[in-house]
Amino acid sequence: MTEFFRIEHPSFDPATGEARLPYTLNDLNFTETLLLPQGADAETAGSAAFEKLLGLTALVLGVSYFKLRAPYAIHASGIALTAAERAFVIDVYENGLGEFYARNDLARFGKLTLTAPDDASERKPAPALPERTLLPIGGGKDSLVSVDLLTHTGQQFTPFAVNPKGPILTSVDAIGTPPVYVTRTLDPEMIRLGQLPGYYNGHVPSTAINSMIASLCAVLFGYNQIVLSNERSASEGNVVFDGRETNHQYSKSLGFELLIADTLANATGGALKYFSLLRPYSEARIASLFTKESRFDAVFSSCNRNFRLTGNDGHLWCGQCPKCHFVFLIFAPFMAKQRMLKIFGKNLLNEPANEQSFRELAGLTGQKPWECVGEILEAAACFYTLTRHADWHEDAVVRAIKADLFAQYGEEKLQLAMAECLTDSHDHHIPPALAAKVAAYAV
Structure with a gap:
């Protein structure tokens, strides 16, 4: 048949x-x-x-x-x-x-x-x-x-x-x-x-x-x-x-x-x-915009493992999946560390067990995870920022991948990539009047 x-x-x-x-x-x-x-x-x-x-x-x-x-x-x-x-x-x-x-x-x-x-x-x-x-x-x-x-x-x-x-x-x-x-x-x-x-x-x-x-x-x-x-x-x-x-x-x-x-x-x-509405932005840029407002800190979650059947009856963030790791990574350059720890419950960048997952996100091994995560170079650029960030540069995962990150990409490429992440794209289809209002607020 x-x-x-x-x-x-x-x-x-x-x-x-x-x-x-x-x-x-x-x-x-x-x-x-x-x-x-x-x-x-x-x-x-x-x-x-x-x-x-x-x-x-x-x-x-x-x-x-x-x-x-x-x-x-x-x-x-x-x-x-x-x-x-x-x-x-x-x-x-x-x-x-x-x-x-x-x-x-x-x-x-x-x-x-x-x-x-x-x-x-x-x-x-x-x-x-x-x-x-x-x-x-x-x-x-x-x-x-x-x-x-x-x-x-x-x-x-x-x-x-x-x-x-x-x-x-x-x-x-x-x-x-x-x-x-x-x-x-x-x-x-x-x-x-x-x-x-x-x-x-x-x-x-x-x-x-x-x-x-x-x-x-x-x-x-x-x-x-x-x-x-x-x-x-x-x-x-x-x-x-x-x-x-x-x-x-x-x-x-x-x-x-x-x-x-x-x-x-x-x-x-x-x-x-x-x-x-967010088509002009990288994930990192969206993370920077999220920091403008704190009223959702205790209720939101991007972790696919923790969407409960009936309300929030457990932790919003499992802290183990690629999605948790990626969101933590892109928030870190822009959000105060204490606010980060309050949202996630722990420092995901200071747990050596997470190193392999973060390496995959940054393109240092394996393939991009089958998850709703951002671009590989974007993740690498955020890591580069953290290697120079007073709050994060001593954390275990940042220290562990720093040498390989620099060897694979080079500092200049990572600097340019971070600048690109924070530059809004014109390749979108937001109605012009709304796009102008959004751009004015999102400066």
């Missing part, structure tokens, strides 16, 4: 806020549900723009079921697509799943086929969307820097999250603005099968998934822009596999941002904008 994956036509009930997304993988049937806030207008829910976005959302969320077997043939049952939308979906299933393919040694690039009815219309009628911002909150430093930037530039925004937990809930509480939350329920049979022999498992493009869900809320509840918090470092890949660069953070990259922004604009007649 030739294996296939089919995305069935999704449904949405505005009375209950429930969307049902059915999928078929060979002889297996799955249904995923999304529970959006109640109170959606039935006419808006029946609009061409919402119907288009609902179909595209079903296609993107399908990656979670597709990857069980990763067949070559994908069918969209009754979901009409333009040529541009076909390219978008294939990109999600190829590059969005790039890490999944690399880690399972599956060659799929350029080999997937997508069968769907043709949609000859170029753009849907534009819904009337008020000038309001939907701001996804991840519970980490990045989206909270966006909160600070939007607040100080006078932009109204609503926090948004899918399946909020742990640091997301406590961060939104600290923000103090009523949020929009969506409950996503994966089919339990998919989760069960993913643990069995004969089925694959692995990374999916969560930013793409959550962005599509956000687009449904934007149209239903009246927001004309979705503002992400993805930094320029997210565009750097991890390894080359199957003839192309594979990036753990692909759906946070600038290339994908442009692709999904066009897709959402065309689906809504140009009414819905999508861009990242």
